[in-house]
Every structure is written in C-alpha cells, then in structure tokens.
Amino acid sequence: MTIDLLPLRVVIADDDPDIRALVTIAVKRAGLDLVDSCSDGTAAWESLQAHAPDVAILDVAMPGMTGLEVCRLVRADARLSGIRILMLSAAVADRSRQAGLVAGADEYFIKPFSPRLLAERLSLLAAGATR
Amino acid sequence: MSTALAVGGKLLGPISPLTKQGTTVVVYLIAIFFTVIKPAITVTSVPAISASAVCMLIACVVTSVIWRDVSRWHLFVIAWAIDVVAFAALQYGTDGVDSVFAACVFAPLIALAFDTFRRYRVLTAICAPLAVVDGILVFVVRASILPPDAERIRDDVSFIILGLLAIILVMYLVRQSRLQLARSEQMLAVSLQHSEDLARSEARSREVERSLRGLWAAITEQSAIGTDVTGLIDAWNPGAFSMFGLMRDEVVAKRHIEDFHLESELLERASELDNPVGDSERSQGFAALVEGARLDSADVREWTYLRGDGTQIPVDLSVTARVDDDGATIGYLFVAVDLRKAKQVSRLKDEFVGLISHELRTPLSSILGYLELLREGGDAPLSEEQLGYLNVAERNANRLLRLVGDLLFTAQVEAGTFQLDERMQPLGAILAGCVESARPVATTAGIEIKLNVEDDCEASVDAVRLGQACDNLISNAIKFTPSGGTVTVGLSGSASGAVITVTDTGMGIAADELDKLFSRFFRATTATRNAVPGVGLGLVITRAIARAHGGDIGVTSVEGVGTTFSMTLPLLESQWVSLPIIGARP
Numbered sequence: 001m002t003i004d005l006l007p008l009r010v011v012i013a014d015d016d017p018d019i020r021a022l023v024t025i026a027v028k029r030a031g032l033d034l035v036d037s038c039s040d041g042t043a044a045w046e047s048l049q050a051h052a053p054d055v056a057i058l059d060v061a062m063p064g065m066t067g068l069e070v071c072r073l074v075r076a077d078a079r080l081s082g083i084r085i086l087m088l089s090a091a092v093a094d095r096s097r098q099a100g101l102v103a104g105a106d107e108y109f110i111k112p113f114s115p116r117l118l119a120e121r122l123s124l125l126a127a128g129a130t131r
Numbered sequence: 132m133s134t135a136l137a138v139g140g141k142l143l144g145p146i147s148p149l150t151k152q153g154t155t156v157v158v159y160l161i162a163i164f165f166t167v168i169k170p171a172i173t174v175t176s177v178p179a180i181s182a183s184a185v186c187m188l189i190a191c192v193v194t195s196v197i198w199r200d201v202s203r204w205h206l207f208v209i210a211w212a213i214d215v216v217a218f219a220a221l222q223y224g225t226d227g228v229d230s231v232f233a234a235c236v237f238a239p240l241i242a243l244a245f246d247t248f249r250r251y252r253v254l255t256a257i258c259a260p261l262a263v264v265d266g267i268l269v270f271v272v273r274a275s276i277l278p279p280d281a282e283r284i285r286d287d288v289s290f291i292i293l294g295l296l297a298i299i300l301v302m303y304l305v306r307q308s309r310l311q312l313a314r315s316e317q318m319l320a321v322s323l324q325h326s327e328d329l330a331r332s333e334a335r336s337r338e339v340e341r342s343l344r345g346l347w348a349a350i351t352e353q354s355a356i357g358t359d360v361t362g363l364i365d366a367w368n369p370g371a372f373s374m375f376g377l378m379r380d381e382v383v384a385k386r387h388i389e390d391f392h393l394e395s396e397l398l399e400r401a402s403e404l405d406n407p408v409g410d411s412e413r414s415q416g417f418a419a420l421v422e423g424a425r426l427d428s429a430d431v432r433e434w435t436y437l438r439g440d441g442t443q444i445p446v447d448l449s450v451t452a453r454v455d456d457d458g459a460t461i462g463y464l465f466v467a468v469d470l471r472k473a474k475q476v477s478r479l480k481d482e483f484v485g486l487i488s489h490e491l492r493t494p495l496s497s498i499l500g501y502l503e504l505l506r507e508g509g510d511a512p513l514s515e516e517q518l519g520y521l522n523v524a525e526r527n528a529n530r531l532l533r534l535v536g537d538l539l540f541t542a543q544v545e546a547g548t549f550q551l552d553e554r555m556q557p558l559g560a561i562l563a564g565c566v567e568s569a570r571p572v573a574t575t576a577g578i579e580i581k582l583n584v585e586d587d588c589e590a591s592v593d594a595v596r597l598g599q600a601c602d603n604l605i606s607n608a609i610k611f612t613p614s615g616g617t618v619t620v621g622l623s624g625s626a627s628g629a630v631i632t633v634t635d636t637g638m639g640i641a642a643d644e645l646d647k648l649f650s651r652f653f654r655a656t657t658a659t660r661n662a663v664p665g666v667g668l669g670l671v672i673t674r675a676i677a678r679a680h681g682g683d684i685g686v687t688s689v690e691g692v693g694t695t696f697s698m699t700l701p702l703l704e705s706q707w708v709s710l711p712i713i714g715a716r717p
Binding site: 061 | 497501
C-alpha cells in the first residue's frame with residue numbers, strides 16, 4: 001500500500017518581481033506546488049484566506065501590509081492554523097529577526113538568501129509534513 | 132582731574148603780591164593814623180616820614196603793575212624792599228631807635244613769610260634775624276652811649292624778645308598751615324582718585340550689566356530659568372518664553388520650576404535617589420531635580436518639560452547652583468536645550484539607514500541569487516572560463532554586501548542600538564575559525580598565516596561579532612602584507628584580561644597616522660599608495676566591538692617592518708580555564 005503524498009501548497013508574497021521569480025524557482029526545485037504569487041501584503045492576506053496553503057513565504061517590507069502584519073493575522077485566525085510561515089527580510093538586526101519570530105514566523109531567512117538553501121529547507125519541510 | 136588740580140592750586144597756591152602789599156599798607160596806615168592823632172608820639176623828622184610815605188606809594192605802584200602776576204616775583208621783591216625802607220624811614224621820623232613803630236618793620240616780613248614759594252621763605256629766614264640783630268645792635272649802642280635807664284633797657288630787651296618770638300611764631304604757624312595744606316592737598320588728591328576709580332568701576336559694572344543683559348536676551352534657543360532655593364522662579368529668559376509661551380511677568384515670583392516638569396518623571400527620579408527632603412526644598416520632586424547641582428557643580432540629564440497646553444518637550448537640562456559671596460546656595464539656574472529637533476533628526480537618520488540598507492540589499496539578493504542559479508548551471512554546465520567570470524561577479528557582489536553591512540553596523544554603533552549576544556565560549560576556537568576562513572585568501576596571496584594560542588580561556592563574548600572583529604584584523608593584515616610575508620594571530624593572558632594580537636610583516640603605518648586609524652573613512656597613506664581596497668570602516672567596527680565587550684584595541688607599527696594590533700578583552704579570574712589548545716598550528 002502506498003501513501004499518496006500530494007505536494008505542499010505554497011503562497012509567496014514579495015514586492016520585488018525578481019525575488020518573487022527567484023523564490024518561485026526554489027519552490028519548484030523543492031517540488032512544491034505554487035498556488036499563488038502576490039506582490040503586496042493585502043493581496044497576500046486575501047490569497048492566504050482563499051487558498052489556505054501549507055506554506056507561506058512572506059517578505060517583511062511590502063506595501064499594503066507588512067509581512068509581520070500578515071503573519072499576525074494568520075496566527076490569529078483559527079482556520080489558518082496549519083500554515084507554516086517563512087519570512088524573508090533584508091533587515092539583519094537581531095531585533096528584526098526577533099520581531100519576525102514573535103509575530104509567529106516558523107523560519108526567518110535573511111536576504112540575500114541562497115536559492116539552493118531555500119529549496120533544501122522547503123524539501124525538508126515537504127518530507128516532514130503530510131497533508 | 133584737571134578741574135580738581137585747578138581748585139587745589141587756587142586754595143594752596145602762592146599768595147598774590149596785592150595781598151602781601153595790602154597787609155603791609157594796612158599796618159603802615161595804622162601807624163600814620165596814630166602818629167597824626169596821638170600827640171604823645173614824638174615826630175623827630177617830618178621829611179623822613181614824608182619820604183616813607185613816598186616809598187610806600189612807590190611800592191604800591193610797583194605792586195599794582197605786577198598785580199596778581201606771581202611769575203614776576205623779582206618786581207615784588209623790589210616793592211617789598213621799598214616797603215622795608217618806608218618802615219625804616221617811618222621809624223627814623225618818629226624818634227629813631229626809640230620809635231613806637233620799631234616793630235612795624237616786621238609787617239612786610241610776616242607778609243613775606245606766608246607764601247608757598249620757597250624763595251620768599253628763604254628771604255624771610257635771612258631778613259628776620261637781621262631785624263633782630265639790628266634791634267640788638269641798637270640796644271648795645273644805646274646801652275654804651277646813654278646812661279643806664281632800667282625802663283628803656285627793659286623796653287629794648289622786650290622788643291628783641293618779642294621780635295624773636297613773633298618771627299618764631301610766624302614761622303611755626305606758617306609751617307603748620309603749610310603742612311596742613313599739604314595734607315589736605317594729599318587727601319583731596321586721594322579722594323579725587325577714589326571718586327575717579329569709583330566712576331570707572333561703575334562704568335565697568337554698567338558695561339558688564341549691559342553685556343549680560345544682551346547675552347540673556349540673545350539666548351533664544353535655550354530656555355534659562357533662575358529660581359531661589361525653594362524653586363520659586365525669579366529669572367525667565369526669552370528662550371523660556373519661546374519654549375513655554377509665557378511672559379516673564381506671568382511666572383516670575385508666581386510659579387515654581389516643578390510646574391513645568393512632568394510630575395511622574397520627578398517622582399520617579401526622587402524614588403531612584405531615595406533622599407530625605409531637605410528643609411529648604413518645597414517637594415521631593417524639586418529635591419530630585421536639584422540633587423545633582425547640590426552635590427556637584429553642574430548636573431546635565433534628560434528631563435521632560437510640560438507646557439501649559441499639555442505638550443511634552445524632551446530637553447537636555449543643565450542644573451547649576453547659584454551661590455553668594457560666602458559660597459552658600461541662594462538658588463538654581465536651569466538651562467534647557469530642546470531635544471525635539473535632535474530626536475527627529477536621529478529618527479530620520481535611523482529610517483534613512485534602514486531604507487538604504489533595505490534598498491541596497493534587495494537588488495543584491497537578486498544578483499547573488501541568480502548568480503548562484505547560473506553557477507549550478509542546470510542542463511548546460513558552464514565552461515571553466517565562464518565560471519571564472521561568474522566568480523568575479525559573485526566576489527564583487529559579496530564585497531558590496533559587506534560594505535552595506537558595515538555601513539549599517541556603523542550606524543547602529545553610532546545610534547547606540549548595537550547589542551551583543553554574549554555567551555561563555557572558548558576564545559581559541561573563535562580565532563581558529565577566523566584563521567581557517569582566511570587561509571585560502573592568504574595562500575593565494577603567498578602569505579603564511581599562523582595561530583599561536585599561549586593560554587586559551589573561556590569568556591562571555593558575542594562569537595559572531597568577535598569573529599567579525601578578528602576577521603577584519605586578519606584581512607587587513609593580509610591586505611597590507613606583501614607576498615612571502617607572515618600573519619600571526621595570537622591569544623595570551625595578561626593582567627588586564629585576554630589579549631588577541633594580529634601581527635603582520637607588512638608595509639607598516641606612519642607614526643603620525645596611528646591615532647587616526649580608528650576614525651571613520653580614514654585610510655592610511657600606505658593603503659592609498661598601494662591601492663589596497665577598502666573604505667575605512669573595518670577598524671571603526673573592530674574597535675566598537677572590542678569596546679562593547681568592555682575591552683579596547685591598540686596598535687604598534689614600524690614602517691617597512693610590520694604592524695601589530697592588540698585587542699584586550701577584560702576577563703574575570705574564574706574565566707581562566709585550562710583548555711586543550713584548539714586549532715594551534717605550528
């Protein structure tokens with residue numbers, strides 16, 4: 001008997017299209033299913049509510065709503081409790097990372113990030129999680 | 132002063148010839164008067180009396196010519212001599228040596244004696260004894276040729292003695308009055324001097340007051356408020372007006388300094404100080420406010436001023452005690468600088484640095500990310516040459532990234548927002564890591580890198596930051612050392628703590644540049660001359676890290692021989708532990 005594992009569903013949000021594309025590549029390499037790609041915080045929040053994905057990759061500094069705000073909204077919403085949140089940020093100070101983790105992020109990636117490492121991290125997530 | 136001298140001269144100056152002659156004339160007229168009305172006075176020679184009157188007239192004429200002009204004194208002496216002749220003729224005309232007017236000859240003599248001019252006094256001194264000698268001669272002559280007559284002898288002797296006494300008395304009085312005059316003159320001069328000094332010092336104090344007033348009015352950007360010892364306001368400058376919008380008359384002697392402070396802040400400070408309230412202080416809050424000024428000469432700290440409309444103004448407030456001549460505190464002076472603008476500037480700077488950091492790092496993220504994808508190649512692997520180009524692009528992108536990181540870090544250090552994540556860890560391992568990561572670069576540059584750990588120890592440090600500091604020192608050493616040189620990283624213990632040294636055999640640093648090395652954006656001439664890359668932030672950051680750990684960094688260098696940077700980190704005695712030496716290589 002085989003257990004059929006569907007790929008994890010991912011929503012990404014970043015205001016920079018090049019970074020979005022880079023993250024998309026990493027997501028695909030990890031074999032995950034990209035369901036939506038948003039360019040601002042408000043769109044990201046709507047998309048998360050609509051798709052209820054397994055993983056959200058959020059940029060911190062976005063127009064509309066910041067990644068931290070989106071993160072807090074997700075954590076406050078019981079229907080979205082299963083989402084694993086990965087933050088991407090260009091802010092390097094320790095307190096920024098702390099702020100991300102306090103807001104409810106599971107992982108915190110500092111830009112510039114290695115697409116290979118991000119893909120590896122996502123693969124690990126996929127391997128460790130079942131739907 | 133010149134007026135005073137003129138007045139003094141008038142009072143004490145020489146007696147005018149007219150005055151002297153006038154005295155003599157009065158005496159002469161009295162004598163003539165008595166001669167005319169008293170039949171008892173024997174007139175022996177009318178021509179002699181007439182001659183005497185003529186002489187007196189001539190003397191008066193001569194005197195009237197010179198009038199008040201004291202400079203033509205020789206004319207006066209002539210007039211005076213004529214006076215003496217006139218009295219002698221009068222004496223001769225009225226019974227000669229027996230004349231009742233014999234003593235009158237002293238009249239011009241006395242008039243002469245009263246003068247500040249020394250020459251007249253000398254003349255008096257010479258003539259007076261002559262007159263007396265003349266009397267004595269008359270007495271001796273008469274005693275020898277006339278039969279002895281007791282009455283006449285008594286008269287003659289009395290005349291001589293009286294004459295002598297008169298002269299002595301006159302000279303004495305003249306001397307006394309002259310001394311007194313001199314004394315008054317001196318006192319007058321002294322008091323004149325005093326009044327001048329007083330006028331001068333008054334002018335000076337007016338000047339000082341004027342400039343102080345001007346200064347007080349000119350301080351419009353700082354609020355300066357003076358109070359008495361109870362905090363009651365007694366001075367209020369234009370700066371205080373612009374800060375609070377209250378006029379001087381609305382606050383002076385009406386409001387207390389605490390009325391303009393955030394009460395909660397005062398109470399918080401008071402509880403921090405935990406001081407009993409002094410007798411003269413109105414409240415605990417006021418005592419807290421002036422505590423520093425009471426103990427030291429000045430106290431500067433941040434406080435919050437409260438305006439009438441409830442607006443809070445953060446200020447840098449300097450509190451100083453005002454003291455009287457005996458050093459007793461009679462009040463306080465509160466000088467405040469509005470910090471609102473400074474705080475805004477600091478916030479804007481933080482925002483700017485954050486923005487720049489973000490805006491630079493985002494494109495760098497794309498560059499580095501896509502370069503990595505390119506390197507991995509996918510279906511078509513890159514050629515050796517293409518990989519070489521890629522390496523250059525990657526290396527430079529990383530260099531830019533480090534620079535952004537350094538700038539951001541420097542800004543954090545300046546803003547005081549930089550914090551350490553300290554944990555107990557062996558220093559030797561951190562250094563070994565740094566040396567290992569620098570080895571490939573050193574090898575490429577043909578430089579030998581050595582680690583020499585004498586005593587390892589555990590210390591509470593931020594491994595990432597300390598590693599960054601050591602990386603900076605090592606990469607500097609490699610950059611400034613020519614091929615074939617050696618870079619030695621050492622760790623040893625000293626009385627002050629752990630000492631990390633990085634020694635190179637490089638080109639060295641000029642002595643006059645050593646103290647500038649730790650300034651932002653400073654680059655040594657050896658760096659610019661040899662085109663060594665860098666912007667001059669590495670050592671600033673390294674020192675900031677050392678200082679954040681409670682340590683410091685120093686440098687010694689000999690041009691053409693090498694440079695040694697020594698970073699000391701303070702340690703507790705218990706932190707020295709015996710550890711196996713990690714990563715030490717020959």
